[in-house]
Amino acid sequence: MASIAAAQVQEVRSITRIERIGAHSHIRGLGLDDSLEPRAVSQGMVGQKMARKAAGVVLQMIREGKIAGRAVLLAGQPGTGKTAIAMGLAQALGPDTPFTSMAGSEIYSLEMSKTEALTQAIRKSIGIRIKEESEIIEGEVVEVVIERAAGTGGARVGRLTLKTTDMETNYDMGTKMIDSLLKEKVQAGDVITIDKATGKINKLGRSFARARDYDATGQQARFVQCPEGELQKRKEVVHTVTLHEVDVINSRTHGFLALFSGDTGEIKSEIREQINSKVAEWREEGKAEMIPGVLFVDEAHMLDIECFSFLNRALESETAPIVIMATNRGITRIRGTNYKSPHGIPLDLLDRMIIVPTSPYSHQELKEILNIRCEEEDCQMSADALTVLTRVATETSLRYAIQLITTASLVAKRRKASEVSMEDVKKVYSLFLDEHRSEQFLKEYQDEFMFDDGAGDAPQLMEVTQ
């Protein structure tokens, strides 16, 4: 019996273990102190102090609502933590501020136009806060009495006694209330709420005081405290919804199911205008607050000239989110034109941006990051293995070194060692090529590959893919 229980526990554990670990899952914030000074290693962030400090200033501006309709550009070489900083910013903003993350290439789809995709992304990043208020009666049921008057079809009369920790009172009930009480199977000891406007009854659970009434209870039995204070309460719930969600609900051809099926298609501009005017009306009446959120566009050089001019225009609207872009390109062609521009972004848009540069990590910082990743991936690494890995990161790239962590830990596991040693790292280093060695290999054997023109130059290959 005990062994079966143990096996079940094991099973539950193994399910929780299969959480996937993302490339930036170790980031929990920007790692700043209260005066916006970056700590050296904090919340998963390492180094990049200037960029983080700049992001902290941006964060402060977003919180104060001062920056709506502006843009920030994170520019730096590959693997210098641009996406990490954006993720940290999203974490620091908290769940209440809408944060949309997209890659520049996401806008190219056959189902909707580029501008529609951008508009949707923009509207996903603007939240409105609205409040729902209802008068409810909340209490623990002391007694329910339902009597049928003599004769068939006689009107029923019912009495409900409710209590909180402070008071107790009786309610006489009509037929409708009796029906819904019977439907919900309310009995003495249940904690219920009754909506005053609609008469809807909601069972919250059973009172702790009645926990020992029966020896066996159903699995669903939930025990709650007896409510405190007054019986008739005012319940206020503040909801944060994005403009896009409201759009989807009101685009009639799809209905609200589109929210869950994911495919929303194009939304008519009339609907958006209607919603904008409704929201403006609510704001005037004090019923709604705007929360300008953040739209993060990774690989911004993948956007083309039409998108840039659209963004230029969209940033001027009064309900624009903060647009954060990240790019790893230097002076390059603007997509869709033959002109060259810094970061592949037209100068007029660049002019509206605050540009935050990120710089390559130092040796010590690389070591810290690898250490954090080892912890995140639950992998014990010996000190000399970490040193070797740091060297690999300096000579090849940080991403390659991070790839080696998991592979090396698998190798170590296979030889049943608890710790990853230097040999394991060396083994996976020989097993998996980094880009330099792969390139070298290609150059060496290029005659034996198919369709080879003998040039085999990396920059030329890049030109073709663009």
Added chain:
Amino acid sequence: MNDQARTLKYLVSVEKLAEEILCDKQEIVMLDKRRNHNREALRALTKSSQCKCWVTIGSVIIKHDIVATKFLLEADQRQLNIDINKLRSDLRIKVNNLRDLEMQPPVPGLMLVPMSSLESDGLAKAGLFK
């Protein structure tokens, strides 16, 4: 010395406001208790077939006309409702002030005007209120 006096003054102001909030909450509970008693009494009076009833005022019991008693109770109910609503809206401002004193950010959306029942019904049906 000056610093100490200022700290003391600050603490006094925080404690005073916090005490007020607790008092108001207690007051709402007391008022709701009375509201429920009144409601029970009104219910009993409608069911009763007599034309007079006993009313306690403090420690005195008075025999009073039923219609007049009902009228009194209803007036009391109206006043109670007004008082409770007033306390609740004041409480909001006080909580905001207290958070301000304690250097905490204000509760998001605390001062919003609630949606009308028609609007919140529609939004809830559309699945926007999770």
